[in-house]
Amino acid sequence: MSTDNSTQAPRLQPAPTERNGGRILIDQLIIQGVKRVFLVPGESYLPCIDALYDHQDKIQPIVCRQESGAGYMAEAHGKLTGEPGICFVTRGPGATNASIAVHTAYQDSTPMILFVGQVGNDFAEREAFQEIDYRRMFGQMAKWVAQIDRTERIPEFIARAFAVATSGRPGPVVLALPEDTLWGKASVPDVPRYRRAHAAPTPDAMDELARLLAAAERPFLLLGGSGWTPQAARSIEGFAERFGLPVGVAWRRLECFDNHHPNFAGHVGWGMPESLRRRVQQADLLIAVGTRMGEATSEGYSVIASPLPQQRLVHVYPDAGELGRVFHPTLPIVADAPSFAAAVDRLAPARERTGSGAAYQARRAHEAHEEYLAGQEPKAAPGKLNLNKVACHVRDHLPADACLTVGAGNYALYPHAYHRFRGVGTSLAPTVGSMGYGLPAAIAAKLEDPRRTVVCFAGDGCFQMNLQELGVAMQYRVGIVVLVFNNGIWGTIRAHQEREFPGRTVALGFDNPEFSELARAYRGYGEIVDSDEAFGPAFERALAFANAERLPALLELRYDPDGIAPGMTLSGIRADALARQSEA
Incomplete structure (x- = not known):
């Protein structure tokens, strides 16, 4: 015989057990469906780290090398999945390092939650060690910034953070975690998993x-x-x-x-x-x-x-x-x-x-x-290695669901001009134009779907802003392919400089290490490519290594810096600018 559940007495919830703030917080993340967090450990949120110990079967902690890399990985995770990417950093310097990823998430409308350790409330407003007012610091680059000052309110704040990060225009949320909140104990019920609110046309x-x-x-x-x-x-x-x-x-x-x-x-x-x-x-x-x-x-x-x-x-x-x-x-x-x-x-x-x-x-x-x-036929370029042809070769030799990542720089114009992206999940690129994004984003993409081929395009300057995250790829056996475009200059700025102040080049060049050797130092594969004929076989070797060894493979592309963008040269930009000046 069926029973009308509406006539039954409400089911009693078991009385909540006493937990410290760190455990309460991690329990909420599990309820919200979080399966991976990106972090640089810090003493300011030790109770959270300890709570992860008992939940390693539910949440995978990815230990990053620098907070901007951790933040970028969380942001890329949010882009790929539509669920907030989760990042933990320590107070002060950790938060300032991570701020670039928060800015990226805001302008890219990406759901993300950044947890920042904070000094205890008993030391607040004294400029204690590494103390920053995060409401003021992140106020204009996040959807919501708050500090959880009471242990028993952690579930409330976490549920709201997920709702805010994903509702309306998605974006980043920053929550500061005072030490006394995390070390404090409370008997408080959990809050159920959030439900996303959808806006629909009338x-x-x-x-x-x-x-x-x-x-x-x-x-x-x-x-x-x-x-x-x-x-x-x-x-x-x-x-x-x-x-x-x-x-x-x-x-x-x-x-x-x-x-x-x-x-x-x-x-x-x-x-x-x-x-x-x-x-x-x-x-x-x-x-x-x-x-x-x-x-x-x-x-x-x-x-x-x-x-x-x-x-x-x-x-x-x-x-x-x-x-x-x-x-x-x-x-x-x-x-x-x-x-x-x-x-x-x-x-x-x-x-x-x-x-x-x-x-x-x-x-x-x-x-x-x-x-x-x-416009899909490769344009001519100076030198033995034509980047237009490189981008076309990558386009023609990758699986349909491959994911390409870039940071910022003129090199990114090549995959964006020639690659034919197949749809959701095949591109990770910061609309805010932040450098150093491509490598952490590639790692996040491969962690999310190990079967997917992931290729990172990175300029030599862009790559060096977060190259240390190769350590994450090594530690977690992430088989990505990285193409480093080595021309020894800050290319985008050089192009602007030649356009506005032709022939007055200063402070735009740099000496580079041998990137292929760096890759090998991280137990990966490294090779230098300097001609069209060499690229195809080298790319095949890099893909094969990344897939077989589940470690990063890097190709260092050495090319004529005059070839600054598809169909454009620095010498041509300079000549046009000088001609305009002579006519003025």
């Missing part, structure tokens, strides 16, 4: 979107931001196909749409080809989903003007506070990417858009994709 908004699509002659779909899922990507593909929409991806968000899809138009932002720039500028309807359309994507708010875009703008974003803040939209829609994708799954073209109208739109999308493909 029926009226979808009706208006349908009317705008019916009236548009040159619509363009621009995708970006975070929180994309494979299902959302498939739904958006169907939407683009039904309406004949050319699809672009925002700056460094190449994973948001399958680059092989016949509607894919290219990477919108700094360095985009003129044909794509015109297509976005001349669109009479721009549907921007998930992206803020920041400075890089809008090319300094010119291709998409602020505050009044020349295109009718449908701006779909999960945070209402962003809509109308920089760009005035024709139609603002408060929705996250999965919810919007589910809604457009049910949207069909109006009757007048069938027949010749539909064929016209499909032809426009096809033309956009053909223009994109036309």
Whole structure:
């Protein structure tokens, strides 16, 4: 006989046992589904470290070499999974080192939680050893910054941190942990696992979107931001196909749409080809989903003007506070990417858009994709090693689900110009342009999915900002491939310098170690490559080593520094700048 549970007395919860703050905190992380934390150990949060001892079967602690590396790994984990990446650092210097990852997570809209040890409340406001007010320090670069001053409130703060990090526009949360909170004891119940709140479009908004699509002659779909899922990507593909929409991806968000899809138009932002720039500028309807359309994507708010875009703008974003803040939209829609994708799954073209109208739109999308493909042939470059050909070789010899990571620098333009990303999880790139990101991100990607091929592109300067994290790859047997672009200069800044002050080069070059030897010091594989003919076989050897030995493999690419970007040379930039000066 069935029983109506609603008539039964509520089930009594067992009385909570007394635990110290560190154990309470780690118990909450387990409840929230955390399976991995990235940390640099510190005495300021010892009770948390001790609590991990009893839960090594549930949470894997990844011991990093420097806090920026730990933070970047947590941020990359958040990008890949959509769940907050968790990082622990000690107070003072540990927190300042980790701040670069918090800034990255904020501008990249990545869910992340940074736990920072803190002096005890009994020493607060005395400038005690390594004391910093984290509310003031992180105030403008995090969604929420708080300090847990009472042991019994730890479950409340942890649950809220997960909700804040993932709701609306995702982003970082920083929680400071005073020593007396962690060492203190309390009998407090756990808080259940958080549930993510989704913002979805209203029926009226979808009706208006349908009317705008019916009236548009040159619509363009621009995708970006975070929180994309494979299902959302498939739904958006169907939407683009039904309406004949050319699809672009925002700056460094190449994973948001399958680059092989016949509607894919290219990477919108700094360095985009003129044909794509015109297509976005001349669109009479721009549907921007998930992206803020920041400075890089809008090319300094010119291709998409602020505050009044020349295109009718449908701006779909999960945070209402962003809509109308920089760009005035024709139609603002408060929705996250999965919810919007589910809604457009049910949207069909109006009757007048069938027949010749539909064929016209499909032809426009096809033309956009053909223009994109036309730029996929490797450009010429000076010297024996052509980086354009390197990027094309990598593109043509990796599995479809391979993940590419980059930090910041002109070298990153090569994979972004030539690689055809397959969708969610295939790219990790900081839109904030932070250096040193590629190697930690590659390690995080491989830890999350050991079966996936992961390749890190890194400039010689970028790589040296976090090369010590090779120790993490060695310790945890992480078989990644690292391509170090060794030209002995701060290339991006050199290009800007030649453009603005041609021929006045100073403080932009440096001597490098032999990176291949460094890789071998970390028990990995290292090889120098300096010609087109040598790259293919070397890349094959590096992949084979990484897969077989589960250790890092590094190829040091030595090339002519004059080849500064796809289709560009430093000498050409200097010549153009000198010519402009002579005409002025």
